[in-house]
Amino acid sequence: MDRFLDNVEHNRAQGWDGGLDEVQRRSLHQAKALTESHRVRPPHPGAAGALIGMNHDPAQGRSWQLITAALTATMGPGRDRARWTMFLCPVHEADGQHHNPSLGVRYDPAQGKTIVRCFAHCDDEDVLDRVGLRVRDMWDRLPERNPNQPYQRGQRRPPSRAQQEQQRRVSLVDKAIDYARLPIPSKPDLGDAIGPTENVCGYLYRRPDGGEEGVVVRHKTPHEHGDKKSFTQAHWTGTSWEPTGFAPIPYRLPELLDGMQTGREIYVVEGEKDVGRAMDAGQVATCNAMGAGSWTPEHAKWLHGAGRVIVVADRDRPGYHHAAKVAETLDRRPHRPANHPAVSTPRYEGPPQ
Ligand SMILES: [Zn+2]
Secondary structure, X not given: OHHHHHHHHHHHHOOOOOOOOOOOOOXXXXXXXXXXXXXXXXOOOOHHHHOOOOOOOXXXXXXXXXXXXXXXXXXXXXXXXXXXXXEOOOOOOOOOOOOOOOEEEEEEOOOOEEEEEEOOOOOHHHHHHHOOXXXXXXXXXXXXXXXXXXXXXXXXXXXXXXXXXXXXXXXXXXXXXXXXXXXXXOOOOOOOEOOOOEEEEEEEEEOOOOOEEEEEEEEEEEXXXXXXXXXXXXXXXXXXXXXXXXXXXXXXXXXXXXXXXXOOEEEEOOOHHHHHHHHHOOOEEEOOOOOOOOOOHHHHHOOOOOOEEEEOOOOOHHHHHHHHHHHHHOOOOOOOOOOOOOOOOOOOOOOOO
16 A cells, blocks of 8 residues: 555656646636636636636637636636646536546537546546536537538537436436435535645455455645645556556445355445545445445446445435445346356456556
């Protein structure tokens, strides 16, 4: 554990998560106007000073201007990396703490579209919603709706049956929460930060063969009324730790597969700390990296063949949504008898990108 934390620290010292040096040049007026017109979080500390000059690059369309200005106003300026401009993700990195930006944004001139991708797998719609935008703002121009013409590349398709189903279920979760009057505790206000961020521990994500795939590092920053937690990710390339997300594999995967082979019940919880608690209590448990909202069907595939999966919801709105999403993605077909030794597992596909 110490070795990879050292590595993460080393990489940090090399500057991969350093200051806000490469600035997405945006008008401060534009950013301010967006801050005022949308209900958004205050800009990242230091962001305002970095928002200098005005650059309307004609090669980047209206969608790019809109999305990057909204993200800059909400989360602070982005940084250019190879194909992407990286921002802090407004869904899972909006706690005001230090993170390695996970949200990639790039403009595709062929489609007249700005692509928004959280490499920790947050939903595009959620990401845009947090900065006061909608999915259709990803296009420079709305596709014309002529039912007699087939949809062309770059045009937005009508939602598929699966997408409609997904939307219906998600809103059902909210309805269920409200009808059942499930308690939604509000997060305590911790006040201002009063000290530097420290590493608390690292959670190592292993491949089926036990090899290291990635690490989630837990940080804490002392505030006036308690410590605030935050998380960053790194991917093990085989020689070094890179500050990116990693393959969507469940936490404690080798132990999970062992448990499935022997027909154990599997608990899916929301964070690594809870997995640790469940494992200490003799249970088999797993979760995904980066908390609620980051579970994907890719994670669920590893649970195909499990005898019984118990999804544990954290007692807050994101927690209930998360649990519903986990449950939705699980394979509900009748499982094979416990004496059947073969567990079908997906092939390890490697890290994203
Ligand atoms: Zn995200």
